[in-house]
Amino acid sequence: MSKYTEEELQKELETKEYEYGFYTDIESDTFPKGLNEDIVRAISKKKNEPEWMTEWRLDAFKIWSEMEEPEWANVHYEKPDFQAISYYSAPKKADPNKTLDDVDPELLEMYKKLGISIDEQKKLQGVAIDIVVDSVSVATTFKKTLAEKGIIFCPISEAIQEHPELVKKYLGTVVPKKDNFYAALNSAVFTDGSFCYIPKGVRCPMELSTYFRINEAGTGQFERTLVIADEGSYVSYLEGCTAPSRDENQLHAAVVELIAMDDAEIKYSTVQNWFPGNAEGKGGVYNFVTKRGLCETNSKISWTQVETGSAVTWKYPSCVLKGDHSVGEFYSIAVTNNYQQADTGTKMIHLGKNTRSTIISKGISAGKSQNSYRGLVQIASKAENARNFSQCDSLLMGNKCGAHTFPYIEAKNKTAQIEHEATTSKIGEDQIFYCNQRGIDTEKAIALIVNGFSKEVLNKLPMEFAVEAQKLLEISLEGSVG
Amino acid sequence: MLHIKNLHAGIEEKGILRGINLEVKAGEVHAIMGPNGSGKSTLSSVIAGKEEYEVTDGEIFLNGENIEELGPEERAHEGVFLSFQYPVEIPGVSVTNFVKTAINETRKAKGLEDMPASEMLKKIREKAELLEIDRRFLSRSLNEGFSGGEKKRNEIFQMAMLEPKLAILDETDSGLDIDALRIVANGVNKLRSKDNAVIVITHYQRLLDYIVPDFVHVLHNGKIVKSGTKELALELEEKGYDWIKQEATI
Numbered sequence: 139m140s141k142y143t144e145e146e147l148q149k150e151l152e153t154k155e156y157e158y159g160f161y162t163d164i165e166s167d168t169f170p171k172g173l174n175e176d177i178v179r180a181i182s183k184k185k186n187e188p189e190w191m192t193e194w195r196l197d198a199f200k201i202w203s204e205m206e207e208p209e210w211a212n213v214h215y216e217k218p219d220f221q222a223i224s225y226y227s228a229p230k231k232a233d234p235n236k237t238l239d240d241v242d243p244e245l246l247e248m249y250k251k252l253g254i255s256i257d258e259q260k261k262l263q264g265v266a267i268d269i270v271v272d273s274v275s276v277a278t279t280f281k282k283t284l285a286e287k288g289i290i291f292c293p294i295s296e297a298i299q300e301h302p303e304l305v306k307k308y309l310g311t312v313v314p315k316k317d318n319f320y321a322a323l324n325s326a327v328f329t330d331g332s333f334c335y336i337p338k339g340v341r342c343p344m345e346l347s348t349y350f351r352i353n354e355a356g357t358g359q360f361e362r363t364l365v366i367a368d369e370g371s372y373v374s375y376l377e378g379c380t381a382p383s384r385d386e387n388q389l390h391a392a393v394v395e396l397i398a399m400d401d402a403e404i405k406y407s408t409v410q411n412w413f414p415g416n417a418e419g420k421g422g423v424y425n426f427v428t429k430r431g432l433c434e435t436n437s438k439i440s441w442t443q444v445e446t447g448s449a450v451t452w453k454y455p456s457c458v459l460k461g462d463h464s465v466g467e468f469y470s471i472a473v474t475n476n477y478q479q480a481d482t483g484t485k486m487i488h489l490g491k492n493t494r495s496t497i498i499s500k501g502i503s504a505g506k507s508q509n510s511y512r513g514l515v516q517i518a519s520k521a522e523n524a525r526n527f528s529q530c531d532s533l534l535m536g537n538k539c540g541a542h543t544f545p546y547i548e549a550k551n552k553t554a555q556i557e558h559e560a561t562t563s564k565i566g567e568d569q570i571f572y573c574n575q576r577g578i579d580t581e582k583a584i585a586l587i588v589n590g591f592s593k594e595v596l597n598k599l600p601m602e603f604a605v606e607a608q609k610l611l612e613i614s615l616e617g618s619v620g
Numbered sequence: 621m622l623h624i625k626n627l628h629a630g631i632e633e634k635g636i637l638r639g640i641n642l643e644v645k646a647g648e649v650h651a652i653m654g655p656n657g658s659g660k661s662t663l664s665s666v667i668a669g670k671e672e673y674e675v676t677d678g679e680i681f682l683n684g685e686n687i688e689e690l691g692p693e694e695r696a697h698e699g700v701f702l703s704f705q706y707p708v709e710i711p712g713v714s715v716t717n718f719v720k721t722a723i724n725e726t727r728k729a730k731g732l733e734d735m736p737a738s739e740m741l742k743k744i745r746e747k748a749e750l751l752e753i754d755r756r757f758l759s760r761s762l763n764e765g766f767s768g769g770e771k772k773r774n775e776i777f778q779m780a781m782l783e784p785k786l787a788i789l790d791e792t793d794s795g796l797d798i799d800a801l802r803i804v805a806n807g808v809n810k811l812r813s814k815d816n817a818v819i820v821i822t823h824y825q826r827l828l829d830y831i832v833p834d835f836v837h838v839l840h841n842g843k844i845v846k847s848g849t850k851e852l853a854l855e856l857e858e859k860g861y862d863w864i865k866q867e868a869t870i
Binding site for chain 2: 593
């Protein structure tokens with residue numbers, strides 16, 4: 139990644155608009171609006187899927203049709219009209235068989251604007267990227283290097299064709315179709331996403347990365363990610379998301395499933411900056427995501443997320459600690475500004491003996507936004523000596539925002555040790571004045587205070603991501619002091 | 621260096637300073653003493669530019685320039701430093717990172733490049749030694765969990781790093797034991813030069829044994845009611861403030 143300098147930051151601080159709000163005019167192939175069995179079949183056909191996959195989708199559609207949209211989260215929004223969304227949109231010129239040189243130059247230009255040009259990425263060491271624009275993976279880099287180690291990293295649509303045995307075996311095992319309303323919807327209509335398999339004992343030599351982006355107006359993005367780390371393997375997976383700014387709300391309902399087999403470790407990091415809506419609360423992405431990981435014996439799953447975007451966020455990356463001695467971690471920074479609403483947290487389900495989990499959640503609220511932490515720590519009756527530590531800190535800016543904490547603890551085994559700490563603080567005028575007095579202006583002072591507040595989580599991110607995340611925090615909060 | 625003329629200031633319509641006149645020249649040390657509530661801390665906040673305070677009359681000149689329109693960070697860039705009576709905590713921001721940011725922001729305001737890391741490191745090492753500060757202390761979060769003495773020493777450390785033209789020490793002696801007081805005073809003395817000036821705000825004579833002032837002013841009811849040399853401080857120590865108050869009301 140190119141070096142990030144103070145001047146660049148300064149330039150960014152001057153532009154108050156959503157930085158990634160450009161729209162690329164590429165011809166795309168979009169389905170008519172609405173959802174029914176025929177659309178589900180059409181998606182499956184478009185993807186040239188085998189019969190079992192079509193049936194799987196139809197079953198999910200049936201389940202979804204009978205479900206109600208959940209209302210328990212602490213968010214208020216106009217419910218999406220699911221018949222007014224187009225469920226498939228692919229850039230027309232995309233063809234997975236083409237080489238990079240054949241990719242639409244406008245697409246490449248778009249990646250450049252995102253700061254992730256493939257040209258550059260190819261030169262970079264250590265990061266392989268699978269880019270999902272709207273619904274189709276356009277290009278997957280580094281595939282060859284990975285293939286030598288037996289690692290499979292490809293669009294999930296390709297995995298359905300090439301590795302049906304793996305997909306069939308694991309898809310929907312961690313997040314079942316009927317898990318929740320959005321998971322069911324995703325299962326019926328998901329158009330793309332990433333698939334990753336790390337063979338036994340292999341340590342993935344580079345960070346695997348996916349960049350998602352919603353481009354077409356009125357489309358929902360339903361990506362599906364499946365990561366399988368076989369026994370004793372290790373993988374670090376990065377996911378970044380942006381969307382162009384639009385007046386209407388766009389729906390994003392993803393499902394991510396992680397499977398860590400015995401002694402395996404998965405690190406999953408997300409930087410999410412979908413369009414948050416404008417300063418008046420118009421537009422923005424509805425981000426309703428189900429992320430869950432399954433831990434077998436002695437394995438570890440670590441979720442790290444920096445959430446600065448979306449108008450409404452509903453997201454709880456969770457760990458099912460099934461195997462004995464397994465470890466689950468959740469590190470989160472959630473920033474809300476203007477009229478954004480976030481209801482996010484995690485679930486740590488302790489089933490095995492000596493399982494451990496750590497939750498560090500940092501919520502930052504500014505403007506008129508509402509930021510909720512919602513977390514469940516569940517200790518099953520057979521989970522001897524399970525331990526959890528949770529820490530939820532909230533930072534408020536101004537008098538019009540809200541921070542809420544909803545911790546749920548269910549312990550059915552009396553050997554459990556559960557700790558929960560929570561703090562709420564406000565950026566005070568005294569802190570700002572103190573910084574000012576040392577020559578630090580207010581904007582910079584806030585960036586400093588916020589970065590200090592978020593440090594424990596930022597430290598968990600891979601280096602390139604940490605820099606981007608730090609920039610994002612500053613951009614999302616600018617102009618929030620009044 | 622600093623010239624204050626007939627300064628009236630207050631907070632939320634309540635007048636606190638009622639006509640302060642003060643001139644501080646380069647190379648001088650001025651002590652401002654006075655009973656609780658006389659306006660000492662208000663004076664330091666107003667000079668530093670704290671926005672809650674409203675200046676209703678009078679002027680403050682720094683190096684001949686009226687600083688009324690300057691924000692607190694701009695005054696800092698001009699060389700004003702305030703050692704706070706109650707320094708605030710900034711969790712997760714190390715002392716080193718904070719000082720580095722302060723120095724580079726000030727340099728940026730002057731159109732200079734960031735200080736090279738090696739130079740920064742050398743300076744930190746040198747000033748930490750001067751104030752007998754342990755290196756581990758510098759990686760701790762700013763003022764978080766610091767003892768009263770550590771907070772004050774950290775303030776003077778920042779002063780040493782920033783090398784201000786005008787340093788205002790607001791009750792830097794409070795909360796210090798005698799050893800810490802000696803270290804802090806010693807640090808301040810080493811930083812004194814013919815080009816900078818220091819205003820020491822204090823209740824007690826004690827600090828003035830170590831930082832010897834050229835002038836002592838007594839503040840009462842928002843006015844300087846008596847000025848003199850260091851002997852005045854001794855007199856105050858002996859007789860208290862009551863005689864000043866009486867003199868002032870006559």
